[in-house]
Amino acid sequence: MNKHPARDEILGQVRAALGRRAETSVANVPASARVGPRQAGDANGEIEMLLGEIAKLGGNPRHLESKADLEAALENLVHEEGVKKATMWQTSELKELGVAEYLGTLGVEMISPHADRDQLADCDLGVTGVDAALPETGTLVLRSNPEKPRLVSLLPRVHLAILYPPLLDADLGTVLDKLRDDSCVTFITGPSRTSDIELTVTIGVHGPKALHVWIVEKTDRS
Amino acid sequence: MSAIPTHIDFRRNVQSVEPQVPASVRKATTRFLDTRAAVVDVIGQESWQALRQAGHDVRLHTINHLDYYLARLEEEVTRAGGHVHWARDAQEANRIVLEIAQEHRVKRVVKAKSMVTEEIGLNRTLVDAGVQTLETDLGEYIVQLAGTGPSHIMVPAIHLTKEGIADLFREKLGLDALPEAARLAALARAQLRQEFLAADMGITGANFLVAETGTLVLVTNEGNGRMCTTLPPLHVAVAGIDKVVPDLESLNVLLKLLPRSATGQKMSAYTAFITGPRRTEEENGPKEFHLVLLDNGRTIILQDEITRETLLCIRCGACLNVCPVYNHVGGHAYGFAYSGPIGAILLPQLVGTKVAADLPFASSLCGACADICPVKIPIVEILLRLRRRVVEGDTVEPAVSPATLRLGVQMVARAMSIPWLYDLAGQLLRIAQAPFRRGAWLPSLPPPLNRWTMARPLPALRADWRAAWRRRTPEGRTRQRRIRIALVAALASAAAYVGWRLIQRQDRGE
Structure with missing residues (x-):
């Protein structure tokens, strides 16, 4: 008895159609199917490019020079977006920045990122870090692991992503190589959008309605 | 949702295209072409052409080694903790998905946009079995409410106005909304948010399947794809066997080509790389991941070396946008899930030339589609090949046109x-x-x-131009007169001969 009739039939038909007798044991992608990487410009230029692309897409980018800047920005964000409840990734970088504590002093209730999904959906703000960023397209790369639950960047009404300049990558090709180990990696390029109704660009369909991206200079971290 | 057709009568379909359709279709296609041109300019023509060539080469290499990459993909998805299923045809794929749903006592399914589930008519199978099945892409949600099929790969509800959509929401959902895009989108968001949280199973298609890592790549904009693959405890992806790519590095080419060609975006809002189910409960995501690999005629497409390149398609829709025929008739005229030039070459091969014999002829052969195609599919050559198949038959299928036409x-x-x-x-x-x-x-x-x-x-x-040309000189005029006389003589003797034979036959008959 054949355990996988459909599998064997389909692979058999593929081989017959390609004129092969046996299983192919090796295939090498031709060099012509590859393109060279984009070269990065100077560091500041790259940061400007990333923030510029995100702004063009309807996101809210900021470049913060110091911890004082960060606190002022948080205060501003909480007032502007009317943040009452927030949730956050539990990474050491975000903890060191003291984001949760400062949000607490602003009267924001912090919800554990491992809370019930209904509670997360009820959050106004989700704060995440960023694992890599692509200036050319304005893309943020977010990995997934127990410290970095996927729902934090998905369910809350507002998504705030905080990153450091060294995380900028010149090219998609170099970023892709870092994706091997995770069950889920998400590229986020601007806020959730649609043009499905008469091609009118509408921001905030199913994902967060607003995306804030802050680049924080690392020297000021402590 | 469109049913799998038994005969596609393109001419008749064209006659029932509503007059406002071409205008709204052209509005969308023009927008996409303009934004596409702008992002291609940023890259530069030379680099863009190099990207297209690389895109063609990586896709063709994959298709020419499809057995190897499919086996590798299965191995890696399984290693990552996913389950791989193989479906020879639509019926088998539907049965597999339904069985997974029934095993897990699924009552509510949320779906992200997927052409292939449209191709196999999955929604009907699930709904008939009592499983609530909801399209969650805004455009798909709207056409599902309207009870029709999508009319454009990228913008399924391109044929509907905001007033029409507001009426639809009032009629089907009992919701009053001003006919404004933002209001309507907000209403759909609120409706669907509850559905996402309550769903037992998420169904998606796939933009790419990476053989090297067993990764499913989903390119989306609204966030519904992320919802469908993160919230329900069960994720089932249905994908044609042509969706496989060799490795992550291949995506360096294909992810640069796809969003730019499709919507003129440098990158879509969300691109998700999913490798198996979640590894820990804390990181969120589905407990189980199933991948259904569908043949449904694709191995037949593979048999012919010229039409094989149809399988290079990455479903960007650029060929629709640029096609003068599509721009005049919209997607529904093509009678099934795929439309435009790619529909004209894919459908006759998927559903058979007998069903879709009209479609290879639904083209002026202007070649704009082949010029814009990000993976350089030789669409014109394939159209001609399929026209020949319709009229004369080939090794893949016998002729289907009437003997008189042949x-x-x-x-x-x-x-x-x-x-x-x-x-x-x-x-x-x-x-x-x-x-x-x-x-x-x-x-x-x-x-x-x-x-x-x-x-x-x-x-x-x-007028006979050649005759006029000959008559421009005196010798030519003499020659033309001789030709005319010879022709009249030939016709007269032919007529006389036919008449004589007729008289003879009559004589014999009496």
Whole structure:
């Protein structure tokens, strides 16, 4: 008895159609199917490019020079977006920045990122870090692991992503190589959008309605 | 949702296209072409052409080693903790998905946009079995409410106005909304948010399947794809076997081509790389991941070396946007899930030339589609190959056109390759058209030629240009006179011969 009739039939038909007798044991992608990487410009230029692309897409980018800047920005964000409840990734970088504590002093209730999904959906703000960023397209790369639950960047009404300049990558090709180990990696390029109704660009369909991206200079971290 | 058709009558479908459709279709296609041109300019023509060539090469390499990459993909998805299923046809794929749903007592399914589930008619199978199945892409949600199929790969509800959508929401959901895009989107968001949180199973298609890592790549904009693959405890992805790519590095080319060609975006809002189910409960995501690999005619497409390249398609929709035929008739005229030039070459191969014999002819062969295609599919060559298949048959399928058409085409081909016969045929047609001619036009012709004159008059054959050319010199005039005399003599003797034979036959009969 054949355990996988459909599998064997389909692979058999593929081989017959390609004129092969046996299983192919090796295939090498031709060099012509590859393109060279984009070269990065100077560091500041790259940061400007990333923030510029995100702004063009309807996101809210900021470049913060110091911890004082960060606190002022948080205060501003909480007032502007009317943040009452927030949730956050539990990474050491975000903890060191003291984001949760400062949000607490602003009267924001912090919800554990491992809370019930209904509670997360009820959050106004989700704060995440960023694992890599692509200036050319304005893309943020977010990995997934127990410290970095996927729902934090998905369910809350507002998504705030905080990153450091060294995380900028010149090219998609170099970023892709870092994706091997995770069950889920998400590229986020601007806020959730649609043009499905008469091609009118509408921001905030199913994902967060607003995306804030802050680049924080690392020297000021402590 | 469109049913799998038994016959696609493109001409009849075209006649039922509503008058506002071409205008709204063109508004969308023009927008996409403009934004696409802008992002291609940023990259630069030279780099863009190099990307297209690399895209073509990586896709063709994959398709030419499809057995290897499929086996590798299965191995890696399984290693990551996912389950791989194989489906020979639509029915088998539907049965597999339904069985997974029933095993897990699934009551509510949320779906992200997927052409392939449209191709197999999955929603009907699930709904018939009592499983609530909801499209969550805004455009798909709207066309599902309307009870029709998508009319454009990227913008399924391109044929509907905001007023029409507001009416639809009032009628089907009992919700009052001003006909404004933002308001309507907000209403859909609120409705669907509850559904996402309550769903037992998420169904998606796949933009790419990475053999090297067993990764499913989903390119989306609204966030519904992320919802479908993160919230429900069960994720089922259905994908054609042509969706596989060798490795992550291949995506360096393909992810640069796809969003730019499709919507003129440098990158879509969300691109998700999913490798198996979640590894820990804390990181969120589904407990189980299933991948259904669908053949449904794709191995047949593989048999012919020219039409094989149809499988390179990455479903960007750029060929629709640029196609003069699509721009006039919209997606529904093609009668099934895929439309435009890619539909014209894919559908006859997926559902058989017998069902879709019209479609390879639904093109002016202008070639704009092949020029814009990000993976350089030779669409014109494939159209011609399929036209030949319809009329003459080939190793893949026998001819399906009526014998009279085949005979007619063969005769025309013969006449056109022999100069004197071509001349003679021209002269004869000019005589034959006389009873139907009204000035410069032939307003109506007897069957089967009335297929043309039902729609528009045929211009009458007029002066013989070659004869006029010959008459420009005295020697030519003499020669032309001789030709005319020879022709009249030949016709007269042919008529006399036919008459004589008829008289003889009558004599014998009596």
